[in-house]
Structures are given as structure tokens and as C-alpha cells.
Amino acid sequence: MIQPPKPPSRPDRVSLWQYAKLFRADILSAQPARLYRAWMAEFRTPFFRSYLLNQPDLVARVLKERPDDFPKSTRVNEGLRPLLGNSVFVTNGETWKRQRRIIDPAFEGGRLRETFPAMWDAAEACAARLDARVGTQIEVEEETSHAAADVIFRTLFSLPIEHHLARDVFEEFKTYQRSQPILNLAALVPLPRWMPRLFRRDTTRSAARIRALITQLTQDRAEAIHAGSAPDDLATKIMTTVDPQTGETFSTEEMVDQVAIFFLAGHETSASTLAWALYLMALYPEWQDRLAAEAQAMETCDFNVMSKLRLSRDVFRETLRLYPPVPMMVRENTCPQQMRDRTVPKGAQLVVSPWHLHRHNRLWDNPDGFDPTRWATENGKTCQREAFIPFSAGARVCPGAGFAMIEGPLILSRILRDYKVASNAVPVPVAHLTVRSKDGIRLSLTRRER
Structure with missing residues (x-):
């Protein structure tokens, strides 16, 4: 049986210097193979202790039951601050709660139906771009990045990716991705707050x-809101939502912080998962054909079509299991905890790794295999409740999770309705901002007989 690729694992014991080098190159291959079986693992450095948690009740304690006792680690987020500022992705406590009170209403269930036409238009535009590539080999991550960025700008600012500001943000973000190291010094060494962080100049x-481009978009929208001419999209909804406890709305700078993380999280994660889903369809052509047949229902722009794309949704969910876009989440322990046979000290880093949890061989049947039918089995249903967290879980679950589960299956189905994909190369997954292929994912594209 063909198995989807995963990165090589390192030996169980390496020096801190070796680990730092491996970690900087790729988080995933820096981890030992035993983590796919361990319920809990401890890592010690001269500066702090870190614990990986795979046991479902421990994961639930940290993410669902007592999130205030386990805030996000500021250490790992240091490297993203030049772009994200004080966005909802990096904040904690009352600041984070206030931000979520303003953001969450924009992503409530009814808004998905309202944003669907913009997603449909982005999917159609993606298919049109691919039509010019029929008979050639494509670097699929470039195509999915383009499509995901188009969705973000159409739903957030009612602008297609061809708009000059949207295009400029997209192009600059590609530059940012190439320059951004996964490991900032502060991730390994607890620097005092007054000490400057060592970011690369580029x-x-x-x-x-x-941020300057996003500021222009935000200021233009604020003027349109004031003039009463703003479209009813996600940006308008967020910028006009009043915090019910304070009576405040986001300032321009706060909105820039949030748009930056919407673009990073909504674009980067969707692009990653969609690229891996297309590769898996190339690897399993029988599933590709089943999704293509199902996609024949996509004839009109109607939100109800999503109820007919059940196989596509299962494939996309299985892709999220095998290739979760955010492979690790780090929390900080605020008071001593007893976890299994260990006393976890205050200040320790608690790592919840969807990458390892989703492939844990003591939880999942056939953990490394591609099987979209697993979600209908008892094991799959249990693991979906207890060991499936591609969007995190609990209070800090991604507000765009429902959004992603519409966007991904929709674009995947729209592509496979008209095109076949095939692959002759095996991509190696690595993790930087998200889980991507080390050397890209190259697929050949042919038109499908309808």
C-alpha cells in the first residue's frame, strides 16, 4: 500500500546545539520517532524545560478545560512580532478576550453563507488560471497560495487578488516567507524584555x-464606513463591531494587527492544506475520480452545494490530519502541575503537536495511511473528538475554522471537476510558517473528460 510521505526522524539523543540546528532547518525532522508513540515526553535545555503532550486528557486540560492557566508562550511567537504586532494570535488574558469578542461575530455560521459567493468567485478564478497550464507541470503550492490569497481579499475587503493593493500584499508576503526564520533566539533563550530582539533586516x-499596505487598505475602509459606502464584508463587520463590555471598536493599528494574522493564518494554512490535498489525489487516483464525480453538482453558485461535497470534505479533513498546517502549539505553565508521573514546574513550555497527535500509533487505526473513510468508523469518531486539533481547540480554537472547511473542499472540488493531477516526485514535508514541501509539490495537469 502506498503511504503518504512524512519527514525523517532524528536520533533520540542529540546535543542542544545539534537540536537547535535541526529545529531551525525544520521542526518536524528535528523530533525523534518515539514521539509518535509517547503519551508525554520531556526535553531539557539549560534555560527551560519543555514537555510534549499526546495524552488526550492532558491536551484537553491545557486547551479546553483550563486555558487561562496555560497561556500562549510568548517565547515562540517572538519571531512573528514584526508582522503580527499584538494580534489575536500572540496576545493572552484580557487583551485576547477583548479581541475575540470583537472578531468572533464576523465568523458566525450565518456569515459563511454570506461570504460563499466570494469563495465561489475565487474558485472559478483559480480554475481559469489553471486552464492556461493544461498539459504542463505546475508547482501546486504557488497555485494554492494564489487561490487562498484571493479568497482572503475577496471575503475580507471585497477585492480580487488582481487589485493592486491585494497583489502587492501577496507578493510582499512571499518575500517575507523566504526571509522569516522559524527559530528566533528568544525561542531558546529567555531574553529579558528590555533586550532588543535580533530579527533579520530583510x-x-x-x-x-x-503592514504599510494593510494600513492603507484599513484606512480606505474606515473612510468608506464613515461615508456609508462600505461593502458588507468581513472587514466592515469587524471594524464596526463594538466590544459589548467596553463599548470600544478596534483602532486602525489594532485592525492592522488583526488583518495581518487573518492573512497569515487564513492564507498560509489554507494554501498548505489544499496543496497537500491535491498531491494526495495524485497519489490516490481512485479517490480523485470519486471527488470529480461528486463535483458535477457544482453548476451554480449556491451555498447548498456544500452539503453535496461530502467526500471532498472527508478528503480535506484527512489531509488536515496527515498534514496539519500548524504542526505545533506552545503554551506556558503558570503554576506547578502534576502530569502523569511528572511534576511540571511553573514556567515550563507545554507543546501540543497536531503533527504527532494526528499520527499517534496508540490512538489511530492505520495512523500513517490515507483513509478518508475513517471518519465514519468508531475509532475515527473517537479520535476526531479527542485527538484531532488542526485548528486548535477550546477557547483558542481558530475563529476561521468553519470558513476553512468551506473554502478548502470547495476549491479542491472545483479543480478536480475539470482537471486531473498526477505526480512523479515524492515531496518531503517540512515546517516553517506552516507544513510545506521541502522542494515544492510538482503535479502534471490534464483536462478531464466530462
Whole structure:
């Protein structure tokens, strides 16, 4: 049986210096193979202790039951601050709660139906771009990045990716991705707050340019809201939502922070998962044909079509299991905890790894295999409740999770309705901002007989 690729694992014991080098190159291959079986693992450095949690009740304690006792680790997020500022992705406590009170209403269930036409238009535009590539080999991550960015700008600002500001943000973000190291010094060494962070110059310059472009978009929208001419999209909804506890709305700078993370999280994660889904369809042509047959229902722009794309949804969910776009989440322990046979000290880093949890061989049947039918089995249903967290879980679950589960299956089905994909190369997954292929994912594209 063909097995989807995963990265090589390192030996169980390496020096801190070796680990730092491996970690900087790729988080995933820096981890030992035993983590796919361990319920809990401890890592010690001269500066702090880190614990990986795979046991479902421990994961639930951290993410669902007592999230205030396990805030996001500021150490790992340091490298993203030049771009994200104080966005909802990096904040904690009352600041984070206030931000979520303003953001969450924009992503409630009814809004998915309202944003669907914009997603449909982006899917159609993606198919049109691919039509010019029939008979050639494509680098699929470039195509999915383009499509995901188009969805973000159409739903957030009612702008297609061809608009000059949207295009400029997209192009600058590609520059930022190439310059952004996964490991900032502060991730391994607890630097005092007064000490300057050592960011690469090209990273800070690129982040500044992205923020300047987003500021222009935000200011233009604020003027349109004031004039009563703003479209009813996600940006307008968020910028006009009043915090019920404070009576405040986001300032321009706060909105820039949030748009930056919407673009990073909504674009980067969707692009990653969609690229891997297309590769898996090339690897399993029988599933590709089943999705193509199902996609014949996509004839009109109607939100109800999503109820007919059940196989596509299962394939996309299985892709999220095998290739979760955010492979690890780090929380900080605020008071001593007893976890299994260990006392976890205050200040320890708690790592919840969807990458390892989703492939854990003591939880899942056939953990490394591609099987979209697993979600209908008892094991699959249990694991979906207890060990499937591609969008995190609990209070800090991604507000765009429902959004992603419409966008991904929709674009996947729209592509496979008209085109076949095939692959002659095996991509190696690595993790930087998200889980991507080390050397890209190259697929050949042919037109499908309908």
C-alpha cells in the first residue's frame, strides 16, 4: 500500500546545539520517532524545560478545560512580532478576550453563507488560471497560495487578488516567507524584555511593507464606513463591531494587527492544506475520480452545494490530519502541575503537536495511511473528538475554522471537476510558517473528460 510521505526522524539523543540546528532547518525532522508513540515526553535545555503532550486528557486540560492557566508562550511567537504586532494570535488574558469578542461575530455560521459567493468567485478564478497550464507541470503550492490569497481579499475587503493593493500584499508576503526564520533566539533563550530582539533586516523590512499596505487598505475602509459606502464584508463587520463590555471598536493599528494574522493564518494554512490535498489525489487516483464525480453538482453558485461535497470534505479533513498546517502549539505553565508521573514546574513550555497527535500509533487505526473513510468508523469518531486539533481547540480554537472547511473542499472540488493531477516526485514535508514541501509539490495537469 502506498503511504503518504512524512519527514525523517532524528536520533533520540542529540546535543542542544545539534537540536537547535535541526529545529531551525525544520521542526518536524528535528523530533525523534518515539514521539509518535509517547503519551508525554520531556526535553531539557539549560534555560527551560519543555514537555510534549499526546495524552488526550492532558491536551484537553491545557486547551479546553483550563486555558487561562496555560497561556500562549510568548517565547515562540517572538519571531512573528514584526508582522503580527499584538494580534489575536500572540496576545493572552484580557487583551485576547477583548479581541475575540470583537472578531468572533464576523465568523458566525450565518456569515459563511454570506461570504460563499466570494469563495465561489475565487474558485472559478483559480480554475481559469489553471486552464492556461493544461498539459504542463505546475508547482501546486504557488497555485494554492494564489487561490487562498484571493479568497482572503475577496471575503475580507471585497477585492480580487488582481487589485493592486491585494497583489502587492501577496507578493510582499512571499518575500517575507523566504526571509522569516522559524527559530528566533528568544525561542531558546529567555531574553529579558528590555533586550532588543535580533530579527533579520530583510524580515523586518518586508513586515513593515506588508503592514504599510494593510494600513492603507484599513484606512480606505474606515473612510468608506464613515461615508456609508462600505461593502458588507468581513472587514466592515469587524471594524464596526463594538466590544459589548467596553463599548470600544478596534483602532486602525489594532485592525492592522488583526488583518495581518487573518492573512497569515487564513492564507498560509489554507494554501498548505489544499496543496497537500491535491498531491494526495495524485497519489490516490481512485479517490480523485470519486471527488470529480461528486463535483458535477457544482453548476451554480449556491451555498447548498456544500452539503453535496461530502467526500471532498472527508478528503480535506484527512489531509488536515496527515498534514496539519500548524504542526505545533506552545503554551506556558503558570503554576506547578502534576502530569502523569511528572511534576511540571511553573514556567515550563507545554507543546501540543497536531503533527504527532494526528499520527499517534496508540490512538489511530492505520495512523500513517490515507483513509478518508475513517471518519465514519468508531475509532475515527473517537479520535476526531479527542485527538484531532488542526485548528486548535477550546477557547483558542481558530475563529476561521468553519470558513476553512468551506473554502478548502470547495476549491479542491472545483479543480478536480475539470482537471486531473498526477505526480512523479515524492515531496518531503517540512515546517516553517506552516507544513510545506521541502522542494515544492510538482503535479502534471490534464483536462478531464466530462
